[in-house]
Amino acid sequence: MPGPSDWAALRFTVLQALLSALFSVVLAVPVARALARRRFRGRGLLVTLMGAPFILPVIVAVLGLLAVFGRAGIVNQALGGIGLPPVQIYGLHGVVLAHVFFNLPLATRFLLQGWQGIPSERFRLAASLGFGPSDVFRQLEMPMLRTTLPGAAMVIFAICLSSFAVALTLGGGPRATTVELAIYQAFRFDFDLGRAAVLAVIQMAVVTVAALLAFRFGHINGFGRGLDRPFRRWEAEVWHLRILDALALVCAALFLLIPLAAVIWRGLPGLLDLPVQVWRAAIVSVVMALSSTLFAIILALCLAYLALARHRTEAIALIGVAVSPLVIGTGLFLLINPFSDPARWAFVLTSLVNALAALPFALRVLVPALRDIVRDYGPLADSLGMSGLSRLRLLVLPRLRRPLGFSAGLAAALSMGDLGVIALFADPERATLPLEILRLMGAYRMDTAAGAGLLLLAISLFLFWTFDRGGRRDVEA
Amino acid sequence: MKPHLVIAALLAASPALAQTPQLTVYTYDSFLSEWGPGPAIKQAFETECGCVLNLVGAGDGAALLGRLKLEGARSDADIVLGLDTGLISAARETGLFVAHTIETDLDLPLEWNDPLFLPYDWGYFAFVGNRGEAHSTSFRELAESEQKIVIQDPRSSTPGLGLLMWVKSVFGDEAEEIWAALADNIVTVTPGWSEAYGLFLEGEADLVLSYTTSPAYHLIAEEDDSKVALPFSEGHYMQIEVAGKLAATDQPELADQFLRFMLGDAFQSVIPTTNWMYPVVLPDGGLPDGFSTLIQPETAILAPIDQAGALRDLALDEWLRALSR
Incomplete structure (x- = not known):
């Protein structure tokens, strides 16, 4: 107690x-x-x-x-x-x-x-x-x-x-x-x-x-x-x-x-001679960020639709960000360990957990936008008989482009920067950039770590900017 | 690739896998990272044993023990490498470890005869500062000085726990008083060693709790002799890192072979400049040059392993009381 x-x-x-x-x-x-x-x-x-x-x-x-x-x-x-x-x-x-x-x-x-x-x-x-x-x-x-x-x-x-x-x-x-x-x-x-x-x-x-x-x-x-x-x-x-x-x-x-x-x-100074492991970790992190983004967007869209009916659904998503990675990681470990080696799943699990961490932000921008679309354009779409995929493609996605771009950018950047649960069952071959920074610092290599930190910042910003810009194309905003 | 080719390839590969014995060693993350001893040790042992050495990482020493407890006897691990003296009694209580059979002749400042756990490296905790500043020579002097220190939280960090045990071992019932007197010297308490050391290097504090061997890193890797460890007259607390063999191992001979290898030259000679700790068996080539410049504490302190747990809980309460005021 x-x-x-x-x-x-x-x-x-x-x-x-x-x-x-x-x-x-x-x-x-x-x-x-x-x-x-x-x-x-x-x-x-x-x-x-x-x-x-x-x-x-x-x-x-x-x-x-x-x-x-x-x-x-x-x-x-x-x-x-x-x-x-x-x-x-x-x-x-x-x-x-x-x-x-x-x-x-x-x-x-x-x-x-x-x-x-x-x-x-x-x-x-x-x-x-x-x-x-x-x-x-x-x-x-x-x-x-x-x-x-x-x-x-x-x-x-x-x-x-x-x-x-x-x-x-x-x-x-x-x-x-x-x-x-x-x-x-x-x-x-x-x-x-x-x-x-x-x-x-x-x-x-x-x-x-x-x-x-x-x-x-x-x-x-x-x-x-x-x-x-x-x-x-x-x-x-x-x-x-x-x-x-x-x-x-x-x-x-x-x-x-x-x-x-x-x-x-x-x-x-450190950026100029980063060791090859840092670059390798950067590639791992980018791949993880992209898969994490995909998870996050799909989950967020589904939850956003659910939240329209019961808007307290959004609260579920907050739990992912409020619960410690230590608890999530240990929970996942206990779940998987009886069946399989958790390290084998470290990549998928970390991208999934990172996606969960991005959900509250994605929902915060998606839910209000989706609610407005449904309320303001739903009747028109109904009267035009627009439904299913065509409704999603022609009405919802174009009008959600700005919040979707922002959400995707945030999910990608968050996944890049977050240590997530990977440190709990790390695989030496597939370290992510944040884990590599931690390792560098743990090995006294503060200058190299600072260089790797700058690389991380640059990649995160680039990913965020690309997605966010994509969402704001043609719009003066 | 066509499916039947994949199956053929798998069939061709599996006998080879079955023939090569695998040894799984759980260790802390920084041991197996590229900057740690892991890669060199894996290569050297695999050449010697004709086996595959799987180094599996799990956070730090305490996380390692946590993982082992989660897995229990079903663990794949044959060896756990990276527990330290503060964790030994808890590790022993799990009942998961079995006695080793290795004869030892170790270069340690104190006698070692634990039946379950074998040391592989060791060091002294010390405050590290910049050369040329007026430094304290004891805890009491430090508490009275204006020097600012950054330390680690004993609840989340091994060095933090080391400092807690150091103060408790030296001052006993007066430990809480010392912490209260140190409170105004403490700039902040970080979750781990890296944050504290980073803060110190950025000039946030005059001193950081680290190891007597820390200046050797700056000297050898950066040719920078500006960092010094402070010799304290009360003596220095030791950290001894150990490995143990699991009772449930399916490779008992290979595990013994690894433990013997661990005390051999190929393992011990990479320790000083990767883990930045002292080897437990002096390598043939001696210690690297920079190590001769390090301070040599006259008194080595280590709480009796069986009492470490009880002492630790008591000391943590005192620490929290003194610093929460």
């Missing part, structure tokens, strides 16, 4: 996840709004690059963050330069800072999609009615945020719930013990599978409650159909809003891109 230290771990886990989710979505509002109503050179590149923190292996990203906020980081050097005392990143605030760094881009994308879901005809109408910015906010943006924010917060809350390495490394010590670490302890120290299972169930229960709350407050509120034409936002063309938007974008870009630049800077 869970003891007092487990409850303390649960309290800390929930607290940090709540704060991380809250800060991520609140800060994402001005950033997403600026991206939604401004067009500028490099906007697409910025959107893609800003997604990078989310797909980096945790330790690579943490080292990037520390280059900025750490003891010897840029911020403290600047503070020291003007005679101020250094700031300390280790503690609850450091954990939240890192989680916002990881999840702000994700929240921004969810909200951006919400903004893009408001038909441009509505903004035209608002402009012709002479709406000012505050009217537009009240009549159009606020209703959209009310439906989008809870879901975005829920997904981020679920991700942060199983945070382990970030919470411990930046938390500064055992005060920052999470449920995930308690599970580790149950496995490694006591080999108490029962206790590990109880803790995993607690983790799942918290996610389920969060999901139910989010669905309760995330009302469904349609805007009706539109012609998907891009539109200039007249009401926002005033100088103080321009400055506000520019400020939001510059702050977000600095916050997200400077640590990323540190990762690139650290990795460049």
Whole structure:
């Protein structure tokens, strides 16, 4: 049975996840709004690059963050330069800072999609009615945020719930013990599978409650159909809003891109002479990412249809992201071991588990889009007698292209960056890139590991960009 | 390829497979990685035994034992290589291991006569820092100093557990006091060794908990002599890594042959510059050059293996109390 230290771990886990989710979505509002109503050179590149923190292996990203906020980081050097005392990143605030760094881009994308879901005809109408910015906010943006924010917060809350390495490394010590670490302890120290299972169930229960709350407050509120034409936002063309938007974008870009630049800077020297094993691992990872993407998209489409009928279905998908890879891996091991050698299945299992990890994000963007399609175009399709495959091909898939592209990109990138369960039954011949980075670091080869981290970043971004762009072809977004 | 050709190929291949004996060794992931001793050892042993050596990886030492417990007597493993002194009593309690029959003459700082487990390498834990800085020479001095350290969590990391046992062995009932005094020196506690060492190299801390052999890596592989291990007057805690033969093995002779090979030159000579630990039998060529510059602790500390479990639980509670304040 869970003891007092487990409850303390649960309290800390929930607290940090709540704060991380809250800060991520609140800060994402001005950033997403600026991206939604401004067009500028490099906007697409910025959107893609800003997604990078989310797909980096945790330790690579943490080292990037520390280059900025750490003891010897840029911020403290600047503070020291003007005679101020250094700031300390280790503690609850450091954990939240890192989680916002990881999840702000994700929240921004969810909200951006919400903004893009408001038909441009509505903004035209608002402009012709002479709406000012505050009217537009009240009549159009606020209703959209009310439906989008809870879901975005829920997904981020679920991700942060199983945070382990970030919470411990930046938390500064055992005060920052999470449920995930308690599970580790149950496995490694006591080999108490029962206790590990109880803790995993607690983790799942918290996610389920969060999901139910989010669905309760995330009302469904349609805007009706539109012609998907891009539109200039007249009401926002005033100088103080321009400055506000520019400020939001510059702050977000600095916050997200400077640590990323540190990762690139650290990795460049090592990138030039990466050993052949790293390249081999990169190929394994790309193949795994692609198969993972396929799994994720098929699963997500099926679940999205189910979620239309019973929208709480989406909560199932969250469990995959909230449960520790250690628990999933051990469970799979126990299932397969009586019949076959688990190592033989490591590749398939890891791509499947990685696909499950991408599901909540895919569903978060697919379900609302699918719901709109069914509601807004379903009657028309019915009256035209369009059904089955032709309905999927001619109506659903084209209109889902943007969320599908985004989901596929995210699934591919997540699978690239995630260690997944492969470390639990690794096969020396088929290491993935994140596992290889871990091995390099474990063998003192930090510079080579940094180079491999940069390679991973480049491949992940390329995969994400390709899928995401594919989904946004012909559309100004 | 046509189906009957595939079948023919399988038929042709299977007798050959059946004739070649297979030895399965479970080990931790970093042992079998390209940067670890695995590849060289596989090649050397296969040449010697005319068999196939399957090295199977499973996380780290603690994960290895967990996996073995999950599999029980049905395990394919013939040998488990990579448990350390902190795990031996738990491994013995599984009842899965059988006594080895190898005569030993080991170069260890202390006597070894465990009937089940044979050491293959060893090292001392130590704090590692940069040369030229004013360094502490004991835990007490460190606790009073301003030096910042990064350590590993004993619940998820072997070196972290080593430090816990080190402090407990040296200070006994005063261990909690020492941890409380060290609390303001600790920058952070990482899940594993790699994160801690990475943080140290990035300048996040003055010292990192690692091994006395860590400077040898920088010296030999990077020609960098800027890293030093700090000799502590209280003595240094040891880590001895061991291998054991499983009772359920279907290759008992081959398993014994492997254990003998493990103490031979071909195995022991690759240990220093792949696992960055000391070999248990000095290779014919001696230790690599850089190793002569390493500190040699005067006192080697190791908790009695039978008491390690109880001591560990007590020490963990104290550690948590002292650092959660």
